Amino acid sequence: MSIFFITVVVIFLYALIKKANNNTKDVVVNRIEMGNEGSNEDDSTLSILQLSDLHLENISISPDGIYEKLKDEQLDLIVLTGDFLDRKRTIPKLIPYLEKLNQLKSTYGIYAVLGNHDYVLKQPDLQTLIDTLVKYNCKVLKNQHDIISAKGTLVNIIGIDDFSTKRSNIEASYKGIQSGINLVITHDPNIVLQMKNYHFDYLLAGHFHGGQICYPKAYHLAKMGKLARMNMIKGLHNHDGKPFYINEGLGQTGVNIRVGSRPEMTLHKLSLGRVSSEAVKAI
Numbered sequence: 001m002s003i004f005f006i007t008v009v010v011i012f013l014y015a016l017i018k019k020a021n022n023n024t025k026d027v028v029v030n031r032i033e034m035g036n037e038g039s040n041e042d043d044s045t046l047s048i049l050q051l052s053d054l055h056l057e058n059i060s061i062s063p064d065g066i067y068e069k070l071k072d073e074q075l076d077l078i079v080l081t082g083d084f085l086d087r088k089r090t091i092p093k094l095i096p097y098l099e100k101l102n103q104l105k106s107t108y109g110i111y112a113v114l115g116n117h118d119y120v121l122k123q124p125d126l127q128t129l130i131d132t133l134v135k136y137n138c139k140v141l142k143n144q145h146d147i148i149s150a151k152g153t154l155v156n157i158i159g160i161d162d163f164s165t166k167r168s169n170i171e172a173s174y175k176g177i178q179s180g181i182n183l184v185i186t187h188d189p190n191i192v193l194q195m196k197n198y199h200f201d202y203l204l205a206g207h208f209h210g211g212q213i214c215y216p217k218a219y220h221l222a223k224m225g226k227l228a229r230m231n232m233i234k235g236l237h238n239h240d241g242k243p244f245y246i247n248e249g250l251g252q253t254g255v256n257i258r259v260g261s262r263p264e265m266t267l268h269k270l271s272l273g274r275v276s277s278e279a280v281k282a283i
Helices: 003-023 063-070 088-103 125-135 170-174 189-194 219-224
Strands: 028-034 045-051 077-081 110-113 138-140 144-150 153-159 181-185 202-205 235-239 242-246 264-271 280-282
Touching (some): 063 088, 110 153, 110 181, 153 170, 189 202, 189 242
Parallel strands (some): 153 181
């Protein structure tokens, strides 16, 4: 094999890896409308910012970068759907991100659930992560719910713990909810396949990173549950007539590259009237 050929191959691989790394910096802000199609009435909708899978060991957007993209948005609620980090030494890196999220001043605060990578932490490091989230005004829900009155409508914010690590307890999460809108936040979207008898108006999850490396398809996700094998790995979907959204996440695992996927922040506008699966529109 000639030196020239080897040189060409090395240059090509370098360019490919560089492009894949640059993709991690190309953060998209997706906007989703749920219910009351065509309505722009601020008093009838809940504006929700969802961030997922920060994976702070491999994230290409700074706290300031997040703030600059979102500072002009009027936010009612911020939800964080798990996988913040998986190393003890990374916990301090979370703090400036939380500080910037607090500066966005969402009306009803910040809610969080944990993901499978967070559970890699041993005690007491996991508790340190939770305490850090709480210190910076995040309500961490572990098979629990909170009830808010949003613009005159009761909203049950239902936080189901991570399904992939067998920590989910749907019954406990729903115990004591009131009549109103059911907003579920969780990490692994495969939980929707277990929720036939539990109503939700909207469910927000992450976990799959949109495949992270999809060439030509994210075959490696097959081991991550039935939804992945059904090619439901990102975006808006329905199951049993109930809508759910899979966020592509902001960070990466393994190596800091993306192919066929983009890091994402999502702004959801949720109707405070009863949401139906027929009234789903992505914009």
